[in-house]
Amino acid sequence: MTDSVYIGNELELFEKAVHWKSYYASFLKPYLKGRVLEVGAGLGGTATTLCDGSQTEWLCVEPDAELAARIEEKISSGALPSCCKTHIGFLESIDEQEKFDVAIYIDVLEHIEHDTQQLATAMRYVKRGGHIIVLSPAYQWLFSPFDAAIGHYRRYTRKSLLATAPSELRIKKAFYLDSLGLCTSTVNKLFLKQSQPTPEQIALWDNVIIPLSKITDFLIGYNAGRSVIAVWECV
Numbered sequence: 001m002t003d004s005v006y007i008g009n010e011l012e013l014f015e016k017a018v019h020w021k022s023y024y025a026s027f028l029k030p031y032l033k034g035r036v037l038e039v040g041a042g043l044g045g046t047a048t049t050l051c052d053g054s055q056t057e058w059l060c061v062e063p064d065a066e067l068a069a070r071i072e073e074k075i076s077s078g079a080l081p082s083c084c085k086t087h088i089g090f091l092e093s094i095d096e097q098e099k100f101d102v103a104i105y106i107d108v109l110e111h112i113e114h115d116t117q118q119l120a121t122a123m124r125y126v127k128r129g130g131h132i133i134v135l136s137p138a139y140q141w142l143f144s145p146f147d148a149a150i151g152h153y154r155r156y157t158r159k160s161l162l163a164t165a166p167s168e169l170r171i172k173k174a175f176y177l178d179s180l181g182l183c184t185s186t187v188n189k190l191f192l193k194q195s196q197p198t199p200e201q202i203a204l205w206d207n208v209i210i211p212l213s214k215i216t217d218f219l220i221g222y223n224a225g226r227s228v229i230a231v232w233e234c235v
Helices: 010-014 018-031 045-050 065-077 115-123 145-149 158-163 179-192 199-219
Strands: 035-039 057-062 084-088 100-106 126-137 169-177 227-234
Touching: 010 199, 018 045, 018 100, 018 126, 018 169, 018 199, 018 227, 035 115, 045 100, 057 065, 065 084, 115 126, 158 169, 158 227, 169 179, 169 199, 179 199
Parallel strands: 035 057, 035 100, 057 084, 100 126
Antiparallel strands: 126 227, 169 227
């Protein structure tokens, strides 16, 4: 995310992954209260999934003006709750007097070159006792041409994600999701070598793999998966 035009195409590709979004939402929603700052809001898919209208405000920060305009259309049409607002630009362009209860990065931090610096910046906008939440793709050894094509700088392990956080952040939770999705990604990396998944593969993953991953994730204690999540408290 070094410019204001988003180069990825995964937003449309994963937009209909409703089971996956509902799955990770079940872990995050307890933290999504008051004023929410969403960094890298894209097409508004995350807000559609996570914002239920009970929040005081949901600020969608998006540097790409065309994507931000599509979020505005969803707000105007009622597809997103009226508490949603857009800010065209990067996080640093927001007045630092603004304070939020939570800042979220859903499949965004891996697009930011200086990730540690970004989390340090996010801290300035989150109240003491508030939270910063990151969900990102897991395991650098799975880094693929698809990652590079959509502007990823890296993938994370639980350890490497936690290492990005400033010392002023206290970790509350760090875990993996989608253990069976990890298996399919591994097969693709080693054998299929596809540059990106097809819509049919996305549908199969969302409708079949994710429901099964809910079971296997629980059985293995959320210790491996295609995605990694961290929740920090600002102290």
